[in-house]
Amino acid sequence: xxxxxxxxxxxxxxxxxxxxxxxxxxxxxxxxxxxxxxxxxxxxxxxxxxxxxxxxxxxxxxxxxxxxxxxxxxxxxxxxxxxxxxxxxxxxxxxxxxxxxxxxxxxxxxxxxxxxxxxxxxxxxxxxxxxxxxxxxxxxxxxxxxxxxxxxx
Numbered sequence: 001x002x003x004x005x006x007x008x009x010x011x012x013x014x015x016x017x018x019x020x021x022x023x024x025x026x027x028x029x030x031x032x033x034x035x036x037x038x039x040x041x042x043x044x045x046x047x048x049x050x051x052x053x054x055x056x057x058x059x060x061x062x063x064x065x066x067x068x069x070x071x072x073x074x075x076x077x078x079x080x081x082x083x084x085x086x087x088x089x090x091x092x093x094x095x096x097x098x099x100x101x102x103x104x105x106x107x108x109x110x111x112x113x114x115x116x117x118x119x120x121x122x123x124x125x126x127x128x129x130x131x132x133x134x135x136x137x138x139x140x141x142x143x144x145x146x147x148x149x150x151x152x153x
Contacts, residue, residue, distance in 0.1 A: 001152070011149045019078040019141040022140055035130060038133065040124070050063055086149045088103075089150070089153075097150045099150075100147050107142050
């Protein structure tokens, strides 16, 4: 298997896919409405084809179709996170799934959630609901990625 810094690239891709899929579940299906409300986004029409949000210039409206470049950028973020998690697991010698899950949990809680909290603290909405959605997504994504990575050592 190809490796960089001892980390399986196939494992990184698989972990990134798992994280990306969890993002789809979190933001697309399970918690779409509370996340949108927390971030000041609202459907502009009944058919849910246009989004609207408030800016300093007034209400902005945009087609709701997913931008492929934004989705690609999101997947690249998942790849970078998966590689970072894999590298840290390698440094700690973590190969067992249970240990990997616990490692992902702690990294998610101690690093991921505080990073997500910056938007809550400094953003205009100060939304605890948004932090709960983003933070839980981060924790679940880190746990899943670490579990997947443990399969490729």
